[in-house]
Amino acid sequence: KAGVTQTPRYLIKTRGQQVTLSCSPISGHRSVSWYQQTPGQGLQFLFEYFSETQRNKGNFPGRFSGRQFSNSRSEMNVSTLELGDSALYLCASRSSGRTKESQYFGPGTRLLVL
């Protein structure tokens, strides 16, 4: 079974631009969560999608948004990029979303904002 894939792996943007990151979960998994990892902050939860609906949301500004498609693939969008948005963005999938099972993470997209 293929793992969670994320594209692109690396991205360089400038302040004020917007960016879209993509995540393909493990086949059959319906829950996709997004996290931001920065040094000293660990993994900060952004949001979770389950069956195309946002089920949970972290404490991030409205510039961060996401969506999930009917095939469970998910995209995350960040508008009006700021220098502080430079981070590793990780997505994670799990199957049913109803049990406290482990999540499976992708390799992440490293975003650098100049």
Added chain:
Amino acid sequence: DQQVKQNSPSLSVQEGRISILNCDYTNSMFDYFLWYKKYPAEGPTFLISISSIKDKNEDGRFTVFLNKSAKHLSLHIVPSQPGDSAVYFCAATSGTYKYIFGTGTRLKVLA
């Protein structure tokens, strides 16, 4: 407000000895806890978990202990191996299925 805390950013241990990684939480609603390991340029991988109805769970060299009254969990790795060198994250969740992660502890196992 950091609901899950890992107060030691780094830890060095000799190969063959025990590694103990600690994690504290503040939210008493958390009822499931997990440990993940992360190598550079890779996503975190699941190691071991524990439900709040237990106080210990073992899987090979890895054991997780949960002290609910102290809101504290720890991961023991025995014996430690150089391949265990990585960043370890603890995470907690409740009925909302929202996973809250700690800031991570970088473990270095010295050969």
